[in-house]
Amino acid sequence: MIATKSYAAYNATTPLKPYNFERRNVGEYDVHIEILYCGVCHSDLHQARNEWGESMYPMVPGHEIVGKVVSVGNKVTMFKANDIAGVGVMIDSCRTCKNCKKSLEQYCVEGITGTYNGYERDGKTIAQGGYSTNIVVDEKYVLKISPTLNLKAVAPLLCAGITTYSPLKYAGVKAGMKVGVVGLGGLGHMGVKFAVSFGAEVTVLSTSANKEADAIQLGATKFVLTTDKAAMKKYDSYFDIILDAVSANHDFTKYLNLLDLDGKLLVVGLPSEEPKIKPFSLIKNRRSVIGSMIGGIKETQEMLDYCTEKNIVSDVELINMQNINEAYERMLKGDVKYRFVIDIASLH
Numbered sequence: 001m002i003a004t005k006s007y008a009a010y011n012a013t014t015p016l017k018p019y020n021f022e023r024r025n026v027g028e029y030d031v032h033i034e035i036l037y038c039g040v041c042h043s044d045l046h047q048a049r050n051e052w053g054e055s056m057y058p059m060v061p062g063h064e065i066v067g068k069v070v071s072v073g074n075k076v077t078m079f080k081a082n083d084i085a086g087v088g089v090m091i092d093s094c095r096t097c098k099n100c101k102k103s104l105e106q107y108c109v110e111g112i113t114g115t116y117n118g119y120e121r122d123g124k125t126i127a128q129g130g131y132s133t134n135i136v137v138d139e140k141y142v143l144k145i146s147p148t149l150n151l152k153a154v155a156p157l158l159c160a161g162i163t164t165y166s167p168l169k170y171a172g173v174k175a176g177m178k179v180g181v182v183g184l185g186g187l188g189h190m191g192v193k194f195a196v197s198f199g200a201e202v203t204v205l206s207t208s209a210n211k212e213a214d215a216i217q218l219g220a221t222k223f224v225l226t227t228d229k230a231a232m233k234k235y236d237s238y239f240d241i242i243l244d245a246v247s248a249n250h251d252f253t254k255y256l257n258l259l260d261l262d263g264k265l266l267v268v269g270l271p272s273e274e275p276k277i278k279p280f281s282l283i284k285n286r287r288s289v290i291g292s293m294i295g296g297i298k299e300t301q302e303m304l305d306y307c308t309e310k311n312i313v314s315d316v317e318l319i320n321m322q323n324i325n326e327a328y329e330r331m332l333k334g335d336v337k338y339r340f341v342i343d344i345a346s347l348h
Helices: 042-048 151-158 160-170 186-197 209-217 229-234 279-286 297-310 321-332
Strands: 002-008 017-023 030-039 065-072 084-087 090-092 134-138 178-182 201-206 222-225 239-244 259-267 288-291 316-320 339-343
Touching: 002 134, 017 134, 030 084, 030 151, 042 321, 065 134, 065 151, 084 151, 090 134, 151 160, 151 186, 151 297, 151 316, 151 339, 160 186, 160 239, 160 259, 160 297, 178 186, 186 201, 186 239, 201 209, 209 222, 222 229, 259 279, 279 288, 316 321, 321 339
Parallel strands: 178 201, 178 239, 201 222, 239 259, 259 288, 316 339
Antiparallel strands: 002 017, 030 065, 030 134, 030 339, 065 084
8 A cells, every 4th residue: 555645624614634544556557646736626625615515534635636657557558657647537437338438438427436535436445636645546547748838737727627628629619709708717717728729709707807907818808897787788699609617606697698699608617506597598599508527538638738739727826735724715715816736745
């Protein structure tokens, strides 16, 4: 077994604190990764505090993992020691269902094995995430990362990156299309970067007027304050695509009304309450609401390769592991541009 240091949630109400545990030994198809950086996702906070229910403790969060390969099993063909590798939201799936066979493992019929807060495929071992010094994962669920990129800024690509890249690709975003991005946070800022890189005209829709300068700096050409009814009215039936990256509770109808004929509202934020939708806003312009969950391993690798080619990474603030509880509180206030990333060296 492999000794591992980490920070864990011991229950839903107390701060995260140090936790020592053991990873499994490296199997014949496994990759053992020394974790260098781990992004902090809003879903980490939700699960640590049991806001979605069914949380398992002690819980080591973290599913935006970048590290260096320490060793590999004797049947591993895709990785070798000292490679830079990543692990995202899932570490396994059934591999045999129709969706897994289509490289859409995120929609595994049996359900994915999450990187943390769930049982591994053996039904006994609780998976623990990336707020830790190392991880052991089957090579099929490990991603190749170019060492030429800023590695700490790569970490959020493993969740925030693929969560926005996948639906924008699915919706066929290309040059000349009008794309709106709702919410300029960890997800939203990546949505802006990708949509701009695809050649779209990008507009940021936000409740915060002070985010306009940031939106333009990220490549958006327009900014709309969503609390300004007159400004919103100007964009009635304007957009081809709107990416909704807001996790706070909100009314989807407001954004549906901004979609042109056959417009698509791509939902990647996860509000705690069920959203409201007026049917008339759907039938007008034949609009649709489409959900999307991360991406498969093949598409995530495609996204990472694309980011290497275009030099796209997240905007991050590096923190020590010991500051994670403070980071959670700041994240709740929106006080981060745009993703916290933990320097795992602070755990050693």
